[in-house]
Amino acid sequence: MTTEPAGLAGRTAFVTGAAQGLGYGIASALAEAGARVALTDVDEDRVRDAADALRREGRDVIALPLDVRIEASFERAFAGVLDRWGRVDVMINNAALTAHGSLWDITSDEWDEVLAVNLRGCFFGCRIAGRHMRETRAGGRIINLSSIAGQQASAASGAHYAASKAGILALTRAFATELAAYRVTVNALAPSAVESPALRELDAAQRERLALATPLGRFCEMHEVAAAAVFLAGDGAGYITGATLDLNGGRLMR
Numbered sequence: 001m002t003t004e005p006a007g008l009a010g011r012t013a014f015v016t017g018a019a020q021g022l023g024y025g026i027a028s029a030l031a032e033a034g035a036r037v038a039l040t041d042v043d044e045d046r047v048r049d050a051a052d053a054l055r056r057e058g059r060d061v062i063a064l065p066l067d068v069r070i071e072a073s074f075e076r077a078f079a080g081v082l083d084r085w086g087r088v089d090v091m092i093n094n095a096a097l098t099a100h101g102s103l104w105d106i107t108s109d110e111w112d113e114v115l116a117v118n119l120r121g122c123f124f125g126c127r128i129a130g131r132h133m134r135e136t137r138a139g140g141r142i143i144n145l146s147s148i149a150g151q152q153a154s155a156a157s158g159a160h161y162a163a164s165k166a167g168i169l170a171l172t173r174a175f176a177t178e179l180a181a182y183r184v185t186v187n188a189l190a191p192s193a194v195e196s197p198a199l200r201e202l203d204a205a206q207r208e209r210l211a212l213a214t215p216l217g218r219f220c221e222m223h224e225v226a227a228a229a230v231f232l233a234g235d236g237a238g239y240i241t242g243a244t245l246d247l248n249g250g251r252l253m254r
């Protein structure tokens with residue numbers, strides 16, 4: 001009996017914010033699909049532990065420190081992956097701060113911090129991966145984590161968070177346009193509430209309101225977001241670019 005080779009065998013992926021939550025889930029799913037995966041995060045200890053856990057499952061992964069707010073930090077981490085594996089085929093811009101609260105209370109420091117991690121970090125990630133993929137001429141996949149918060153107003157999300165996630169949709173289209181000629185696709189995932197550490201910060205009333213507002217009547221599961229990322233990273237998604245893939249249980253149909 002022959003076994004199908006894993007869909008992403010021979011590919012190298014770079015995941016930001018991979019120490020926990022969706023970033024870790026996506027890194028794990030990409031590795032399971034056969035990719036070599038660099039897990040990166042500002043939390044050096046936790047990302048090392050996360051990579052160790054995947055290595056114990058037999059996955060080909062490394063951990064690297066990265067603060068996505070700082071372009072030089074991106075350059076160091078990217079160089080680390082190129083030293084080790086020579087290329088990056090799949091870039092996942094996932095790192096973010098999840099921020100709640102009334103827009104009347106957001107301080108200018110909070111605004112700057114959320115935009116720096118979520119939007120500037122995504123811009124640096126798209127640009128460094130895009131430059132590399134343009135040079136290798138081997139094609140590539142860039143996948144950005146947006147959110148339904150960037151598409152639809154909700155009292156559960158801070159305005160700074162929502163603005164950063166809407167900005168990611170614009171960045172996704174801008175990079176998709178620039179990189180299409182190089183067979184690099186750039187797409188966004190827009191989940192609504194996912195069962196994850198960030199969601200556990202909401203109080204019970206907020207959780208119930210969110211679940212009731214969802215036609216499918218439940219929150220998204222982490223493995224469902226990871227499966228969408230694996231799909232967009234794979235050969236079958238080669239004709240999809242500049243798109244936003246909604247994972248929102250029917251909350252926003254368009």
Ligand SMILES: NC(=O)c1ccc[n+]([C@@H]2O[C@H](COP(=O)([O-])OP(=O)(O)OC[C@H]3O[C@@H](n4cnc5c(N)ncnc54)[C@H](O)[C@@H]3O)[C@@H](O)[C@H]2O)c1
Pocket residue numbers: 016017018019020021022023040041042043066067068069093094095096097098117145146147148190191192193194195196197198199
């Ligand atoms: N969890 C949800 O319900 C949900 C819904 C929609 C979209 N999203 C998006 O999915 C992504 C992941 O969300 P999550 O819930 O797993 O988040 P999380 O808070 O659990 O994890 C975020 C990770 O990013 C890292 N990080 C923070 N600042 C960083 C920096 N400056 N540089 C590098 N890494 C940094 C953190 O250390 C952490 O490991 C985010 O982009 C989020 O906006 C999440």
